[in-house]
Amino acid sequence: MIDFNDLYDREIKNLFNFGMKFSPDREMVKDCIQDVFVKLYTKRDIMEKVDNIESYLYISLRNRINDEFRRNAHVQDCEIDNDQFITDLIVDNDHLERDEEFSKKKVCTMKMMECLSPRQRQIVELYFIKRQKYEEICEIMGINYQSVRNLMYRSLMRMRTNAIKFNIAY
Amino acid sequence: MEELNLTSNSDSISLDDVKKENIRYPLTAQEVYQLKIRISKAITKALK
Secondary structure, three states: OOOOOHHHHHHHHHHHHHHHHOOOHHHHHHHHHHHHHHHHHHHHHHHOOOOOOHHHHHHHHHHHHHHHHHHHHHHHHOOOOHHHHHHHHOOOOOOHHHOOOOHHHHHHHHHHHHHOOOHHHHHHHHHHHHHHHHHHHHHHHHOOHHHHHHHHHHHHHHHHHHHHHOOOOO | HHHHHHOOOOOOHHHHHHHOOOOOOOOOHHHHHHHHHHHHHHHHHHHH
C-alpha cells in the first residue's frame, strides 16, 4: 500500500527542484506536481504494481511538464506571441537590458526564431540561454542524445536560413 | 546506481543522481504545506 503522505513529505522538495530544471515557472511546476499526485492516487490500484513508485513520480512529472510546454508553445504559436517568447529567452541576461543594442538584437533574434517549431525553440533556449549540456537536454526533453544533436542541427540551419532571408547580421 | 526506463522514450533517469543534486530551487515550508493541501483537495474532487 502506497503511503502518499509519506511519499509527498519525502519527495516534494527534490521533486520540485527536479521540475524546475524544465521550467522557470514555479506555479506551473506546482500544478504539474499536483496533477501527477492526483493521477497517482486515482490510479493507486495500478500503481501498487509499479516496482519503484519514486521513479515513476519523477518521470511522470517530467512528461507532464513536457506536455504542458508543448501545449503552451502551441498556444503561443497560435497567438504569434513571439515578442513574449524572446523576452523570456533574454530575461536571464539582465546586463543586456542596459545595453543600447538590446532592442536591435531582440528584433534580430525574433526574426531568426520566427521560423522555429516549439521544440526547436525549446532546444535553442536550453542550449544557448540556459547553458544546458546536451546530456541535460536529453533528460529535459525526453529524447536521446542523437535526437538532441539532430534537432539542434535542424534548428540552427533554420535560423541561419532565416537570417539570410532577412539579411540579418547578428 | 539505479537506472530507470519507465517511459516510451528510450532515455533513462538516474534517480540517485536526481536525489544527490543540491536543491537550487527550494520550496518554503509554507509552499510545501499549501501544495499538500491543494493536492489533497484536488484528489478529493477527482474522487467525487
